[in-house]
Every structure is written in structure tokens, then in C-alpha cells.
Amino acid sequence: DTIWNGVEMGPPDAILGIAQNFRASTDERKVNVCVGAYRDETGQPWVLPSVRAAEGKMIENNENKEYLPIDGDAAFVEKALKFAYGADAPLERIAGVQTLSGTGACRIGGKFLAEFFSGNKIYLPVPTWGNHHKIFGECGLDVQTYRYYDRSTNRLDLDGMLADIKDAPDGSIILLHACAHNPTGCDPNSSQWRALMDLIKEKGHLIFFDSAYQGFASGDAEADAQALRNVMKEGLPMLLAQSFAKNFGLYGERCGTLSVVCKDAETKDILMSQLKNIIRPMYSSPPKHGSSIVKTVLSDDALTGQYYKECTQMADRIQSMRTRLVEAIKEAGSTHDWSHVTEQIGMFAYTGMSAEMCDQLTDEYAIYLTRDGRISIAGLNDNNLKYVAEAVHAVTD
Numbered sequence: 001d002t003i004w005n006g007v008e009m010g011p012p013d014a015i016l017g018i019a020q021n022f023r024a025s026t027d028e029r030k031v032n033v034c035v036g037a038y039r040d041e042t043g044q045p046w047v048l049p050s051v052r053a054a055e056g057k058m059i060e061n062n063e064n065k066e067y068l069p070i071d072g073d074a075a076f077v078e079k080a081l082k083f084a085y086g087a088d089a090p091l092e093r094i095a096g097v098q099t100l101s102g103t104g105a106c107r108i109g110g111k112f113l114a115e116f117f118s119g120n121k122i123y124l125p126v127p128t129w130g131n132h133h134k135i136f137g138e139c140g141l142d143v144q145t146y147r148y149y150d151r152s153t154n155r156l157d158l159d160g161m162l163a164d165i166k167d168a169p170d171g172s173i174i175l176l177h178a179c180a181h182n183p184t185g186c187d188p189n190s191s192q193w194r195a196l197m198d199l200i201k202e203k204g205h206l207i208f209f210d211s212a213y214q215g216f217a218s219g220d221a222e223a224d225a226q227a228l229r230n231v232m233k234e235g236l237p238m239l240l241a242q243s244f245a246k247n248f249g250l251y252g253e254r255c256g257t258l259s260v261v262c263k264d265a266e267t268k269d270i271l272m273s274q275l276k277n278i279i280r281p282m283y284s285s286p287p288k289h290g291s292s293i294v295k296t297v298l299s300d301d302a303l304t305g306q307y308y309k310e311c312t313q314m315a316d317r318i319q320s321m322r323t324r325l326v327e328a329i330k331e332a333g334s335t336h337d338w339s340h341v342t343e344q345i346g347m348f349a350y351t352g353m354s355a356e357m358c359d360q361l362t363d364e365y366a367i368y369l370t371r372d373g374r375i376s377i378a379g380l381n382d383n384n385l386k387y388v389a390e391a392v393h394a395v396t397d
């Protein structure tokens with residue numbers, strides 16, 4: 001068999017490759033603070049009780065395993081869009097399809113823009129979720145970047161951001177994280193959002209919102225959606241990629257939506273037909289289980305109330321670990337300024353550690369993290385917090 005002899009080994013994925021190394025490690029001290037998945041206070045994955053209850057109802061109702069339509073479960077999409085855009089959202093003019101989580105939403109949205117939007121350049125923040133570059137490149141868009149985070153101050157680089165968005169050709173696509181920017185945990189404040197919206201409007205850009213952490217950031221899903229709702233109310237052209245991986249803990253169920261806010265219902269119908277034409281030859285129709293869960297939870301007032309509490313519980317545990325991480329690093333003897341970590345929100349601590357420091361954490365302490373200095377706070381708990389804090393101090397001292 002020689003037909004594949006010319007094929008060379010491809011590079012491992014930056015994040016999933018580290019997770020693989022973690023699993024392979026036999027070091028008893030090993031800690032996984034790499035992948036962005038929630039862990040409870042014992043370090044275990046957590047299936048939300050409201051999600052379990054919804055699954056119970058689905059079995060009780062003897063739900064079948066028929067195909068969903070190409071654009072997914074319409075009742076799920078409606079609930080999902082209200083969750084994002086608000087209960088009073090003008091759904092009659094929002095074209096929305098169910099997608100394979102946030103990744104699939106970015107992919108469908110990117111393909112749609114490559115085919116139907118006048119501008120071909122998409123601007124991504126530096127840094128951003130690494131997969132963004134590959135996804136939008138695969139879609140045939142011309143991937144560009146804008147300054148977002150200043151590693152020398154560990155804060156948002158608003159001036160750089162505004163300058164780069166201004167320099168982009170009019171009518172470009174600007175990707176913005178809706179909340180809890182990954183990996184920096186640093187979002188614009190409301191006056192910075194105002195400045196961004198004014199400039200984007202002036203330039204005729206289109207906003208592509210990536211919302212992977214709604215509710216997970218502050219614990220309040222309504223608060224976390226404020227930026228994107230303001231943009232919609234302002235009437236700026238926008239797409240939204242929505243993921244239920246983190247906030248519902250449905251990582252492996254691959255559940256999300258992609259939506260385009262249109263000027264009227266007629267445009268919505270036309271765009272729906274084109275979105276379906278993109279999806280059909282790609283995977284025909286989305287999976288059913290995750291969207292049935294979200295629909296079931298959000299269709300039942302009691303379950304919805306329970307869900308909101310559980311989402312807050314996850315956000316609160318992360319928030320408290322964030323504070324305690326900084327305290328523990330200081331207790332270990334660090335005199336550095338870690339206030340940026342305290343100010344960040346969401347799942348990650350963007351520590352400012354160099355790639356060499358990260359390598360040292362992995363090689364000498366079996367602490368697995370991405371080489372940009374990002375620590376997934378969800379991976380911390382009472383058993384490993386002190387160990388990680390002391391190691392961070394040791395490599396940054």
C-alpha cells in the first residue's frame with residue numbers, strides 16, 4: 001500500500017494537542033488548566049441538573065429520533081434567539097438556523113458572508129480563539145486582524161483597536177466576542193462599546209458576534225447579552241454565532257445557532273433559503289438531542305428558573321476561584337501586580353506569562369496550559385489551587 005506514502009503528519013491542534021498530552025502524562029501532580037470546559041469543585045465534569053431533568057422529560061415523552069429539518073428545530077431556534085436577543089426581539093426579521101455549536105455557527109456564517117456579503121475581509125482580534133483563523137480562512141474570507149489586547153499593560157488596547165478598525169476598508173466584517181473574550185477575559189466597558197459602535201457605523205462595517213459564554217461570564221445571561229442587544233437596537237448590520245456548549249454544559253452535544261438580523265421579514269425568508277442551501281451539502285441537518293434539551297429547559301418556567309441558578313452557580317465558582325488564585329499567588333510570595341487577572345471575566349485567567357514560563361509549568365510541574373499564558377480557571381479546585389499558585393509564582397518570580 002503506497003498510495004498514502006506522500007502524506008505527511010499534520011500539526012496537532014494547539015489546544016486539543018495539549019489536552020492529549022495531559023491525558024498521556026503519568027505524573028500524579030498533573031493539572032489540566034488548558035481546555036475551556038467547566039469542572040466542579042472536585043474537578044469533575046458537571047451535567048446541570050436542569051439538563052438532566054429535561055432529558056428525563058424527553059424520555060418520558062418518548063421523543064423520537066427522526067431527522068430535524070435542514071435549518072434545525074424551529075421551536076429551539078426561537079427559544080435560543082430570545083435567549084440571546086431578548087424576549088422582545090424582532091424574531092420575524094431574524095434569520096436563524098440551528099448549528100453544530102459555536103464552531104458550526106462560525107462556519108455557516110463565514111460561508112454565508114463569503115458568498116453573499118460585498119466585503120471579503122474579516123478582522124479578528126489579537127489574540128482570539130485560535131480556531132477563528134482557520135474557520136474563516138476555510139470559508140474563503142480574507143482573514144485580517146485588529147489590535148485588541150496590550151500585553152505590556154495587560155489591558156484592552158482601545159486606541160489600537162479603533163485605529164485598526166478605522167483603517168479597514170469600509171464595509172469590512174469585524175468579529176467581536178459578545179462577552180468574556182477568549183482568551184483574555186477582557187471586554188470593552190460601556191463607553192468603549194459606544195466608541196466602537198460609532199466607528200463601525202461610520203465605516204459601514206458588519207459585526208460578526210461570537211457568543212460562546214452568555215451567562216457564563218457574569219452569571220447573568222441578560223447582562224452578558226447587553227452589548228449585542230445594543231448593537232441590534234442601534235440597527236447595525238450583524239450576524240450572531242451562538243453556542244450552548246459552556247452555558248448549558250452541552251459541549252459534546254454540539255448545539256448552537258447562527259443568525260442574521262435583517263431589515264424585514266421578506267429578506268429573512270430569502271436568507272433562510274440560502275442558509276439552508278449552505279447546510280444541506282455540508283451535513284444535511286443538525287443533531288437533535290442537545291437542541292431538544294435547550295428547548296425543553298427554556299419552554300418550562302420552573303426548569304428555566306432552575307437553569308439560570310445553575311448557570312450562576314458555575315459562574316460564581318469560577319469567579320471565586322479567580323479571586324482565590326490571585327490571593328494564593330500572593331500568599332506564595334509573589335509581589336507582581338495581578339490586578340488584571342482579578343478584573344478579567346469568564347472562564348480564563350490571561351496571566352501574562354511568557355511561552356517559556358508556560359513550558360516550565362508543564363515540564364517541571366505537570367501543569368498543562370496553552371503557551372499564551374491562559375489558565376482555565378474552571379480546572380482549579382481546593383485540591384490543586386495552592387499547588388498551581390506556588391508553581392505560577394516559582395516560574396514568574
Ligand code: PMP
Pocket residue numbers: 036100101102103104129177182210211212243244245251256
Ligand atoms: N468561540 C469562542 C470564542 C470559543 O471560546 C469557543 C469554544 N472554545 C467557540 C466559539 C466554539 O465552541 P463550540 O463549537 O464548542 O460551541
